[in-house]
Amino acid sequence: MANVMLITGASRGIGAATALLAAERGYRVAINYRREREAAEALVARIRAAGGSAQAFAADVANEDEVLRLFRELDETFGRLDVLVNNAGILERQMRLEEMDTSRLLRVFAVNVTGTFLCCREAIKRMTHRHGGSGGSIVNVSSMASRLGSPNEYIDYAAAKGAVDSMTIGLAKEVAGDGIRVNAVRPGLIKTEIHASGGEPGRVERLQSAIPLGRGGEAEEVARAILFLASDESSYCTGSFIDVSGGR
Ligand code: NAP
Numbered sequence: 426m427a428n429v430m431l432i433t434g435a436s437r438g439i440g441a442a443t444a445l446l447a448a449e450r451g452y453r454v455a456i457n458y459r460r461e462r463e464a465a466e467a468l469v470a471r472i473r474a475a476g477g478s479a480q481a482f483a484a485d486v487a488n489e490d491e492v493l494r495l496f497r498e499l500d501e502t503f504g505r506l507d508v509l510v511n512n513a514g515i516l517e518r519q520m521r522l523e524e525m526d527t528s529r530l531l532r533v534f535a536v537n538v539t540g541t542f543l544c545c546r547e548a549i550k551r552m553t554h555r556h557g558g559s560g561g562s563i564v565n566v567s568s569m570a571s572r573l574g575s576p577n578e579y580i581d582y583a584a585a586k587g588a589v590d591s592m593t594i595g596l597a598k599e600v601a602g603d604g605i606r607v608n609a610v611r612p613g614l615i616k617t618e619i620h621a622s623g624g625e626p627g628r629v630e631r632l633q634s635a636i637p638l639g640r641g642g643e644a645e646e647v648a649r650a651i652l653f654l655a656s657d658e659s660s661y662c663t664g665s666f667i668d669v670s671g672g673r
Contacts, residue, residue, distance in 0.1 A: 426453075426505075427451050427452060427453050427478065428451075428452050428453070428507035428508065429452065429453045429454075429455060429499075429503045429505050429506050429507050429508070430447045430452040430453070430454055430455065430507065430508040430509075430510060430655065431455040431457065431499060431506060431508070431509050431510065431544075431548070432444050432447070432454065432455070432456060432457065432510040432512055433457045433486050433509075433510065433511055433512050433513035433540070433544055434457065434458070434459070434486070434512045434513025434514060435454075435456040435457055435458060435465070435468070435512060436456070436458035436459075436460075436461035436464040436465040436468065437461065437464055437617070437618060438615075438617035438618060438619060438644055439512055439566060439612065439615060439617060439644045439647045439648065439651075440456075440510070440512040440513070441456075441464075441468055441644070442643075442644035442645045442647065442648040443510055443512065443644075443647075443648040443651050443652070444456050444468060444472065444479065445468070445471070445472065445648070446645065446648045446649065446652055447508075447648075447652060447655075448472040448475070448477030448478065448479055449475070449477065450652060450656075452478075452507075452508070453478040453479070453503060454472060454477070454478065454479040454480075455479075455480060455482055455499055455502070455503070456468055456469060456479055456480065456481045456482065457481075457482050457483075457484055457486070457495060457513065458481060458482075458483060459483070459484070459485050459486075459513070462481070462483065465481035465483075466481055468481070469481050480502055482495050482498055482499065485536075485540075486511075486513045486536060486540030486541075486543065486544055487532075487535035487536045487539055487540045487543075489543055492540075492543045492544060492547060493547070495547075496547040496548075496551070500551070505551075505559075506548055506551045506552055506558075506561065507552070507561045507562070508561055508562045508563070508564070508655045509544060509545065509548040509552075509561070509562075509563045509564070510563075510564045510566065510651055510655065511540070511541040511544055511545065511563065511564070511565045511566060511589075512566040512651075513536060513540055514536060514537050514566060514568075514586075514619075515532070515533065515536045515537065515582075515619075515622065516533065516579045516582040516619060516622060516623050517529050517532070517533060517579065517581075517582070517622065517623070518622075518623060518624045519577065519578040519579060519623050519624050519625060520578075520579075521577055522580050522581075525581055529581065530581055533579075533581045533582055533585055534581070534585050534588075537582065537585035537586065537588075537589065538585050538588045538589065538592075541565060541589055541592065542592065545563060545592070545596060545607075548561070548563060549600060549603075549605065552604070552605055553600055553603035553604060553605055554603050554604045555603050558604070559604065560603075560604025560605060561604065561605050562605065562606045562607075562608075562654070562655050562656075563596070563605060563606070563607045563608070564607075564608055564609065564610065564651050564654045564655050565589050565592070565593050565607070565608070565609040565610075566609070566610055566612065566647075566651070567586045567589045567590050567593070567609045567610065567611045567666070568582070568583070568586040568611055568612060569611045569612065569613045569668060569670045569673060570582055570583035570586050571583055571584075571586035571587040571589070571590045571611065572611070573673075578623065579623060586611075589609065590609065590611075590666070593607055593608065593609040593664060593666070594664045597663040597664030597665075598664060601663055606654075606659070606660075606662065606663040607663055607664065608654040608659065608662055608663060608664070608665045608666070608667075609654075609665075609666050609667075610647060610650045610651055610654065610666070610667045610668075610669055611666055611667070611668045611669065611670065612642065612647045612669045612670065613636065613642060613668070613669065613670025613671055613673040614628070614629045614632055614633065614636060614641045614642065614670070614671070614673065615629070615641060615642040615643070615644055615646075615647055615669075616629050616641045616642070616643060616644070617644055629641035635673070636670075636671040636672065636673045637671060637672030637673065638671035638672050639671075640671065641671075642669060642670070642671055646669055647669045650667045650669045653667070654667065
């Protein structure tokens with residue numbers, strides 16, 4: 426049977442582009458979403474209409490019970506997991522650090538960091554040789570923000586992605602002998618709806634003149650890097666990062 430890829434936060438943006446490309450390349454795709462059921466089901470229908478295999482699963486990755494349920498449903502539906510793409514991520518309204526309250530910090534870290542940890546934990550229990558699995562691959566969707574820091578916009582988000590980078594390095598070493606590779610992509614300015622949640626839908630256009638390649642990126646360009654890291658094409662890469670940022 427074809428390999429199974431779980432992509433978190435795949436109802437739109439980079440996650441949805443990754444789901445479409447993964448299905449095209451023959452993966453059976455598990456599309457996780459939090460709220461956007463209609464968008465997730467429309468994506469499933471599009472993949473199936475093209476001859477691919479996909480199913481949608483609701484879960485908030487920041488909620489442990491929901492993550493446990495998500496993986497139980499995956500077990501029941503597919504009986505295996507080969508690739509986990511930790512794509513679900515949020516940022517909040519642009520502001521300086523001195524304005525940030527605790528509830529915002531907890532939300533940003535819960536989704537971007539805790540959610541990634543919880544999904545890795547459950548995936549590892551299914552994929553590692555030590556747990557009877559046949560190995561696999563994890564791709565974390567970090568951000569160039571982890572390197573650039575996002576001053577005056579969202580240092581909390583940048584720091585959360587910095588945590589994702591550190592866990593990518595540590596986990597890659599921890600499970601390397603267990604048949605799992607762990608890598609990450611660091612997208613730059615990609616044209617998705619995430620910028621609207623920061624309060625600036627036109628952020629990519631405002632900043633694109635500062636991008637060496639002279640334009641914002643497309644979600645599909647990130648998806649191609651994710652698929653490379655997920656597949657055996659990158660068989661000697663673990664703890665590696667691909668910056669998909671137009672040189673920024
Ligand atoms: P997006 O268009 O805002 O999509 C985010 C997706 O994540 C949505 O499907 C959203 O679904 C889902 N999501 C959010 N919180 C979730 C949760 N708690 N549990 C499950 N799903 C959740 O964002 P995007 O630009 O495609 O971003 C995807 C990833 O790339 C994120 O990790 C982001 O940090 C990273 N990234 C993006 C850029 C960029 O410029 N676009 C740059 C660097 C890194 P709901 O709406 O249903 O919650």
